[in-house]
Amino acid sequence: MKIVAIVGSPRAKGNTSILVDAALEEAAAQGCEVEKIMLSEFKIEGCRGHDRCSTYDKCKIGDDIPMILDKFSNADGTILATPVYYYNMTAQMKTFVDRNFFLYTHGIPLKSKCMGLIVVAGGGADDITIKALKRCFRIQGGNTPENWLEVSGYAMGLGEVKNNPDLIAKARDLGKKMAERIGK
Ligand SMILES: Cc1cc2nc3c(=O)[nH]c(=O)nc-3n(C[C@H](O)[C@H](O)[C@H](O)COP(=O)(O)O)c2cc1C
Numbered sequence: 001m002k003i004v005a006i007v008g009s010p011r012a013k014g015n016t017s018i019l020v021d022a023a024l025e026e027a028a029a030q031g032c033e034v035e036k037i038m039l040s041e042f043k044i045e046g047c048r049g050h051d052r053c054s055t056y057d058k059c060k061i062g063d064d065i066p067m068i069l070d071k072f073s074n075a076d077g078t079i080l081a082t083p084v085y086y087y088n089m090t091a092q093m094k095t096f097v098d099r100n101f102f103l104y105t106h107g108i109p110l111k112s113k114c115m116g117l118i119v120v121a122g123g124g125a126d127d128i129t130i131k132a133l134k135r136c137f138r139i140q141g142g143n144t145p146e147n148w149l150e151v152s153g154y155a156m157g158l159g160e161v162k163n164n165p166d167l168i169a170k171a172r173d174l175g176k177k178m179a180e181r182i183g184k
Helices: 015-029 065-074 091-099 101-105 126-137 165-182
Strands: 002-007 033-038 077-083 114-121 148-154
Touching: 002 015, 002 065, 002 165, 015 033, 015 077, 015 114, 015 165, 033 065, 065 091, 065 101, 077 091, 077 126, 077 165, 091 101, 091 126, 114 126, 114 165, 126 148, 148 165
Parallel strands: 002 033, 002 077, 077 114, 114 148
Antiparallel strands: none
């Protein structure tokens, strides 16, 4: 079984990335195959809102998103992880969310049996951001509230979350629970 984590932070060594690593390490220890995708390392563009999206065999934008969506939609478990930027997800994560419209217009459901949400804020709005992510993915097949696990907390500077072992333990637990739910 495979877990794919989509990370919306531009910081490879940032707090969100550290929590995702903790979750994936634990899932791998439980026997899952894991893959982490840092959106900022790929060529991604905003949705162009083609009215005839559903009639196109493949997305008209020639960037890396179709490849990422293929991995995301076929994963047995998925993690969406983002820092809070201005009371919501980062631009990278929102771009990814919008591009899921291709899956939606083509009736392609996510195979994921469990979705983990990881959000890091400097001091607030993590709840708003979790809610926004849930709202976006509620409609995409199989993603009902019973299938969601979430971890959120606070850290500001680069890597500061390392000083918060409780939060790292929660992320590890999320990875373990995901592995249990999707099986090895
Ligand atoms: C452009 C920008 C906007 C931010 N907006 C918020 C915010 O609205 N609320 C908040 O609590 N923290 C905010 N932060 C702080 C980040 O959420 C915080 O530094 C987080 O740890 C960054 O995660 P990362 O290390 O994974 O990149 C913002 C940071 C940046 C750079």
